[in-house]
Amino acid sequence: MLSRTLLLFICVVLCCVSVHAAQPSNQNASPQKKANESDMPAQHVRFHAWGGSAQVNGYIRWLSEQLKQRHNITLQHVKLADTSDAVARVLAEKAAGNVEEGSVDLIWINGENFATMKKHGLLAAKWVGQLPNFALTNPDDNPAMTMDFGEATMGMEAPWGRASMVFYMRQSHLQKLQVNAPTNIQQLLSFSQQAPGRFTYPAPNDYLGASFLKYALLSLNPKQHTLFYQPVTPQALDDTLPSLWQFLDALHPNMWREGRTVVRQASQLQRLVGTGELSLAFTFTAAEIPSAVERFDLPTDIRTYAMDDGSLANVHFIGLTFNSPNRQAAIKVVNFMLSAEAQAEKQKISVWGDDTVLDMRMLTGKQQRLFKEPALHPSALDKTLPISLLAEPHASWTDALRNAWYERYGARY
């Protein structure tokens, strides 16, 4: 009995090993084989995108259901904890001479990851112009659709959504602490002095952390804005940084954990507001705040608002890799992502709430009606109030600012 059991066990093991070794290659070869064989090919597109948000993941699931129905395309969401993992993978493929069989088709990027991929030739060029729906973004009138942090996109990535930096706070905390929510950069400093430990910002290697530094820099130097939209120079840094250092030197001792440690990722800010360790934070995805309240991740006393001295605004993109084996299907996917229907679904507060990149003037009346929102959530940003937007500085500022910060306050690993 025992020997038979064990023999069976070993057999199962060996079968498993051999099946497992053989299986993957079959699995991977099959979609392509099918593509050649039948007329209506079942295509497979792998979309590498940050997977830390339930709302975003849910929306991408919706996208893949729609694409399956409409175009018989399977959109696989490869959930990343860090987008640079995927960038690293494409780089590894290029290093290994893999120019046709890449494992990444589409990738959700902007700013620096784009600059990196562009620099190393990891993206396919000039495919965005082929998208029928790209015209709906009205790129001629909206330079933000073809500029990513001051870097020309050259048809390597298509705009997907828009975001601006807004603040949110715990109303009950502020009442108890008897402080008002700050509405400009100077008030933020006095807020932190009156209520020490209630605010922090992520380390500058996080995009939100870098964004906070840019917001502070822009707001503290209102007269020198032209400098920020050109490549950075040592002279420009000398002119603008002293005011930033003066501000941060005063802010840090009054931050969360006295500024000795800072959070690594933007999402941790929301988590700390949720648990009550912070009373004030900021985000680029204003719509996530009310839906986080709906999902109980944030308490009901959260209120979202924009600073009076301006909100940093930027666009995020979808890139297509240079070695994607599913190029045509991927282009179809992105075209669908830019359709009025998909963009309107994305903008719904209950779904994701990411602002559309489409220009309303380019849409038909029927398409425009898709974007109408029902009643406002108490925790949501009131979009009827005017927001003054601050455009992202030229990409070269990000690194310069970050390095200067590290030099002054020490590296944070």
Next chain:
Amino acid sequence: MFTRLTVFTRLLLFLLLLMPVSVGFIGVIFPSFGYFPALDRHDFSFDIFKKLFAVDGLGRMVWLSLFTGIGSTLLATLCTFLLLAACYKSSFLNKVQAMLSPLLVLPHAATAIALLFVLSPSGLFARLIGSITSTTIPSANAAFFPYDDWGISVLCALVLKEVPFILLMALSVMAQPSNVRKLAGYQRVGVSLGYNEKSTFFKLMLPSIYAQIRLPILAVLVFATSNVEIPLILAANNPGTLSTAILHWFNHVDLSMRLLGSAASILQVFVCVFAILFFITIERGVALWGRNRLHAGKRNFFERSIAFLGTSVLAVYAVLIAMVVYVVVMYSFATYWPFPHLLPQGFTLLHWQTALSAIDEPFWNAVALAFATSTSSVVFVLLTLESEVLAPAKQKVARLFSLSLFLPLLVPGVAFLYGLVWFQQLLSTHALGFHTYIAHMVYVVPYVYLSLAVSYRRFEPRYAYVAQSLGKSPFQVFWHIKLPMLTNAVCVSWALGMAISFSQYLPTLLASGGAIPTVTTEAVASVSGSSERLTAVYAILQGVMPFMGFVIAWTLPAMIRFARTRKRNRFSQKVMRYGP
């Protein structure tokens, strides 16, 4: 025939361990000397190392790695022995093992997160205090844990995670038939010579046990020194440990930082080697001191304090585990949960629905991968161990082999996996499942080997001699004598292999290019997100999955024994039915 098969397996296993790591290692060495064609770097130089040693705070990072690594291993070893000494004689020990198992199987990332749930300034502990002092706003600035400058939080989390592992190793050594008799003998001798219970354990039994679990402890040491997840979640980042810096450099948007990351990986290897040497020195010192104490012949050895400390270790674990389970389960069902209330305002299934709606594929991927890697590892390792008996290799070769076992544990994952992925890409871009399997094997095999080798090498050879002298072939000896006697150890190693495979994040993500999502890759992605409640759900899932492996491992030997007994005593089935 059987002998040849075992020798062949040994060679195969050797290649399986050596190839990926050495290829990956080459992928680190070249960039660290400035050679990286993908970034147009073709010249060899020491510039990268110069740059590395000029990095601000490097000394502190190395110090933190060493302090948390060596400190936690020493403390965990001590705690384990205190625990064992305090209750090795009672039947309570098995319950202790079962009690600690949640922490044994919980992946490191999940452990760190669970600790945050309990000990952070807004955690359960703070809620308890807050509800007494009626504070409504939790203050992070008054708290010590986590993110302290000394790395104490990291050290504590590592200790917490290591004690169950070392205990498991020690118990599996103590449970071997040959050891059971030997240790019982030591104990009898000790008692008859007037040594009391605890000093018998420390002076007579421990040296014999320690010698057998030394290798796993060194593996723990290396792992603790280069662990990434725990410092990433619990350490202050001004700066953190060397391993987190390596991860940071490898993930940096500026791809040329990879060169710095590669150089730092080489440094990490040296840090680990230093940690081992330091640990061995301490070991020698303790052995010398112990021998002197033994010669002194005192029959008493801190009897009271050992009992007290052993029980306190147990008490701390009991309290922490109860709190972790409570808070994680609560969070996974909680609606709003304002500070400092001890109960959420309401309960919902929303978080479970969100997580479970997307868990199907990752779950089966994880199970398939873990089953394939762990089971094949156990088979390979068993055959390899058998080959050491049947056809012993030359000493040099044997040494090379044990070195190859430690390699995957010595080279930080981020570094050598990058090199490995590059090589796998050269071979084939399709066999993603196979690549992932190999990447998992690199981590699973050493642990399975370490946990199994101990039992195997201490197997009482006279059983085999007797069987052989009665004319049994090597295979028959292996199959009918050794395997049945080692069932316990084999099952535990298998479950450990499953757990190790379940917990792999980077190998899975990098080798599969993200195309094979597992529960752990989903969980880590959710941890980088903003939902405390979803994280709790994933932490539970991550704990439950390997736990199922261990449940199988604990029940299977009993079932096999039962089946065997039944076969032998078909006629006495009636007795069995009325028996216990």
